[in-house]
Ligand SMILES: *[C@@H]1O[C@H](CO)[C@@H](O)[C@H](O)[C@H]1NC(C)=O
């Protein structure tokens with residue numbers, strides 16, 4: 001609830017004095033620079049200052065925990081001055097493996113998440129799991145045809161395990177805006193696919209619908225129309241309580257969002273529960289294919305434009321994929337990224353590491369317990385940010 005209240009406050013416009021937790025300064029900011037009684041304007045970064053409880057001039061964790069009764073509930077964090085994420089977790093990858101081999105064989109081409117590994121992560125506070133799957137396996141014939149019962153059952157079991165444990169499951173059709181390799185242009189069929197999928201999960205409010213993974217190299221207007229068709233289809237299924245995560249063109253990159261995906265601000269949802277999911281890797285081409293980060297500030301540098309876009313348009317965002325290699329430059333860059341997202345929690349609702357899953361082996365970012373490279377090098381760092 002705090003989430004929607006904050007979104008409402010933000011879109012309400014500038015006040016004579018900035019209220020609790022509102023912006024009160026930063027480059028290009030034109031609103032009030034003073035805070036209501038009981039709060040003071042605290043510099044967070046060059047682009048954002050925020051009204052926080054108290055009158056002290058330095059921010060400490062203890063200042064944070066002694067919040068006044070009128071302030072939103074807050075808890076102490078490794079990042080003083082920032083609120084907790086709503087969603088923080090990892091991608092669960094496996095059911096979409098074996099791309100191009102359809103339907104493929106379970107246990108050979110693809111696999112579903114390992115519930116024990118998911119539980120290990122939940123026990124440590126991670127609360128969000130993006131479960132990737134392949135549309136070609138769920139609907140082998142056409143986008144509008146009925147589901148493969150076995151694949152649907154296994155996917156549903158994974159989702160239910162996550163949500164029964166109190167976490168969030170993000171349903172991720174990992175299809176890049178394509179079906180059997182062809183760009184999806186039939187928005188009506190795409191809408192029907194999403195209606196049929198949402199019907200399966202309409203009563204589970206811990207499910208989050210992701211419209212598709214990483215649209216890329218396709219018409220910008222088509223990306224907008226496909227996202228809107230998915231939203232309309234999901235709501236038409238009677239799935240009205242759930243969040244919908246929309247993705248943009250150009251692999252949904254945060255670093256190119258403000259120049260590439262500006263048209264996405266036109267998306268509408270009668271339930272007003274849209275979240276803009278962006279992805280961000282920190283290697284030179286932003287592809288997440290090497291363990292080398294450009295520099296230790298690159299995390300913030302790559303998302304700052306998106307932060308400003310979200311705020312300027314009154315939208316909420318989430319980093320649906322990020323990662324860094326097992327080295328100190330990347331660890332500093334990832335820390336900077338996560339601190340920035342938390343500090344700007346009026347527009348950023350969380351972040352998900354790419355990726356856990358049973359079959360990653362020695363993959364540079366594997367977050368699969370107990371020995372994945374990402375898990376062993378980043379778990380203690382990431383755990384500081386769990387909600
Ligand atoms: C579903 O999972 C079971 C194992 O739990 C497996 O035997 C079966 O082949 C799977 N089917 C599909 C379509 O994923």
Ligand SMILES: *[C@@H]1O[C@H](CO)[C@@H](O)[C@H](O)[C@H]1NC(C)=O
Pocket residue numbers: 258259304305306
């Ligand atoms: C996008 O964001 C970048 C990084 O902050 C900024 O330099 C650029 O001017 C922005 N472009 C637009 C069109 O807003």
Ligand SMILES: CC(=O)N[C@H]1CO[C@H](CO)[C@@H](O)[C@@H]1O
Pocket residue numbers: 093096097174287288289354
């Ligand atoms: C950046 C990254 O990790 N991309 C991966 C996306 O998922 C597919 C499998 O689903 C991998 O092959 C990619 O390496």
